[in-house]
Amino acid sequence: MKTVKLMSTAASLLVLGVTQSAAQDLTVGYFLEWPMPFQYAKSEGMYDEALGTTVNWVSFDSGTAMSAAMASGDVHMSVSQGVPPFVVATSAGQDIQILDVAVSYSENDNCVVREELEIDKSSVAELAGKKVAVPLGTAAHYSFLKQMSHFGVDVGSLDVVDMAPPDGAAAIAQGSVDMACGWGGSLRRMLEHGNILMTGAEKEELGILVFDVTSGPASWVAENSDTVASFLKVTAEANAMWADEANHAKMLPIIAKDAGMDEDATMETIATFTFPSVEEQLSAKWLDGGAQEFMKGVADVFVEAGAIDAALDSYEDSVNTGPLQSASDM
Numbered sequence: 001m002k003t004v005k006l007m008s009t010a011a012s013l014l015v016l017g018v019t020q021s022a023a024q025d026l027t028v029g030y031f032l033e034w035p036m037p038f039q040y041a042k043s044e045g046m047y048d049e050a051l052g053t054t055v056n057w058v059s060f061d062s063g064t065a066m067s068a069a070m071a072s073g074d075v076h077m078s079v080s081q082g083v084p085p086f087v088v089a090t091s092a093g094q095d096i097q098i099l100d101v102a103v104s105y106s107e108n109d110n111c112v113v114r115e116e117l118e119i120d121k122s123s124v125a126e127l128a129g130k131k132v133a134v135p136l137g138t139a140a141h142y143s144f145l146k147q148m149s150h151f152g153v154d155v156g157s158l159d160v161v162d163m164a165p166p167d168g169a170a171a172i173a174q175g176s177v178d179m180a181c182g183w184g185g186s187l188r189r190m191l192e193h194g195n196i197l198m199t200g201a202e203k204e205e206l207g208i209l210v211f212d213v214t215s216g217p218a219s220w221v222a223e224n225s226d227t228v229a230s231f232l233k234v235t236a237e238a239n240a241m242w243a244d245e246a247n248h249a250k251m252l253p254i255i256a257k258d259a260g261m262d263e264d265a266t267m268e269t270i271a272t273f274t275f276p277s278v279e280e281q282l283s284a285k286w287l288d289g290g291a292q293e294f295m296k297g298v299a300d301v302f303v304e305a306g307a308i309d310a311a312l313d314s315y316e317d318s319v320n321t322g323p324l325q326s327a328s329d330m
Contacts, residue, residue: 026227027056027063029066029078033267035186036103037242037275038079038235040251043258050234051227051301061164063086063212064137070096076224077231080207080212082139083291088320091308095218097320098291100232104211106200109139111147112183112190113197114172120135121197124151130178131159133168136307139210140165140181142298145305146208147198152225155305184269185261200272209294221320231327232278236327239275278328288320 021175032040041047043190047055058075060066063085069075072095081100089096113119113134119126127148148155165172169189172180180190203210214232221228241247256266281287293313299311312318 009226014272025054025056026051026077026231027058027075028231029058029060029069029075029081031061031080031184032059032260033269034080034183035255035261035270036080036273037238037251037255038102039255039258040241041234041238042234043186043254046238047231047234050230053227056285061166062135062138064135065098066215067094070094070215076220077216077228078100078213079214079235082212084139084142084302086213086215086318087139087295088302088308088317090315091299091311096215097218097221097318098213098287099221099320100214100235100278100324101286101291102212102214102235104209104274104276105183105230105272106204106210107206108187108200109143109210109256110139110187110196110198110200110203111144112172112187112194113179114175114177114193116175117194118142119179119197120195121151124153124197127153127179128157129159131161131179132154132266133163133171135164135182135194136162137302139212140183142301143203143208143210144181145307146206146232147203147303149301150206151197163213170174172250180319185265188269209298212306213323218320221323225323225326228323232324233330235328236278238278242270242275256257281324282321282328287319287324292316294317304321 010053042057060069063082065077066075066081067085067089086096086098108292117126134144145155161177165184165186168177168180168182169186170189172193173175182190214235242251252263252267256263259266276286284290295315295318296311299308302308303311
């Protein structure tokens with residue numbers, strides 16, 4: 001790939017573990033323009049009340065940035081970190097763990113080809129030599145690699161540049177890139193200037209599962225398991241509230257405001273999301289084997305693409321269901 005090797009932050013991954021401050025404040029990372037039920041709980045103070053402490057929320061534009069922040073100790077947990085950036089971090093030696101399945105989505109993470117090129121699934125070979133904006137080490141990057149493999153396009157024939165989704169959206173709007181990959185609000189802006197190559201359902205048929213997780217440093221989680229369990233319990237409660245459409249009217253405006261979006265765009269986005277129940281998360285499809293198997297597949301694809309140096313033999317230890325199980329028993 002004609003780009004810098006994955007994760008300029010890799011050198012910072014093996015730093016000292018995270019510890020909470022004397023005030024026991026909790027710092028949690030999340031994404032703007034990525035509306036989720038937890039943001040209702042966030043805005044209404046439900047986390048602060050349940051944990052008996054102040055939760056400080058910090059927004060990020062990529063899962064790789066979340067990894068670096070958790071490695072440096074600036075963030076204790078990250079909500080909705082993409083699985084690929086999580087895999088990149090753990091493969092590089094960062095000791096972080098998946099704590100729950102935050103959201104599953106396949107329609108809200110994709111790559112968009114600039115409309116002037118008139119390239120669709122029947123003419124993908126015409127991408128050769130084109131410039132592509134990809135947020136490296138993310139779910140969008142993994143999807144990009146799998147789609148190019150499916151269509152028989154040599155990634156080495158493309159000019160791949162590392163761009164966060166907001167920058168990729170601006171670049172495709174300006175015509176400075178031919179294809180851009182991203183999610184959420186950035187993906188919506190990309191679609192104003194182009195078309196996707198595969199639908200979410202078509203991607204799933206290729207085994208491109210797209211889901212995010214709540215993650216945290218293993219050492220910090222071990223020392224603060226009760227705090228983590230309480231946090232996950234509130235998240236599950238917010239998800240259950242959203243599952244009841246009767247709550248949408250009161251929750252949507254608050255979620256939209258916190259996400260930095262208007263209500264129409266928020267509903268359009270969140271309608272493409274699913275939020276598995278705790279019982280579903282603890283099943284074989286997700287955290288009782290499925291997620292671990294999927295992470296191994298992601299890592300092997302990244303190794304083959306030269307995006308990371310090596311994969312772990314297994315990602316079993318990268319999932320910690322203890323706090324989630326405790327949350328279900330509360």
